[in-house]
Amino acid sequence: MEATTKDLRLHTKALMAATSRGEEVIISYRGKRRAKLVPLEDQPRARVGENPLFGLWADSETDLSVEEQVRQLRAPRSFDDVD
Structure with missing residues (x-):
């Protein structure tokens, strides 16, 4: 570059x-x-698999797909939904 x-x-x-x-x-x-x-030689390069957020929902207990979970998170909420 x-x-x-x-x-x-x-x-x-x-x-x-x-x-x-x-x-x-x-x-x-x-x-x-x-x-x-140039990058320092003593710093390891990050890989996709080493990212702590990779596979974030791997242990999810719901039957929803990742796309459906994201859709639910992005859905508009009303004040009635608040406990």
């Missing part, structure tokens, strides 16, 4: 996220490559 010094100043979080994914970011200044932003 390539970015300018202005991108580095304005979008630091996005560029750091790219390095967290294992990407290298080349920083250019006035059209010339000047620096490289």
Whole structure:
């Protein structure tokens, strides 16, 4: 990935996220490559299966599918539903 010094100043979080994914970011200044932003080697890269939220509803005791559960969570509620 390539970015300018202005991108580095304005979008630091996005560029750091790219390095967290294992990407290298080349920083250019006035059209010339000047620096490289690289991930640290001692940090393990996150994998999808290692994400603690992956399989969040795997132990669910309901018979509803994930889509139906999400639909219920997103459904509008009225004040009568509150206990």
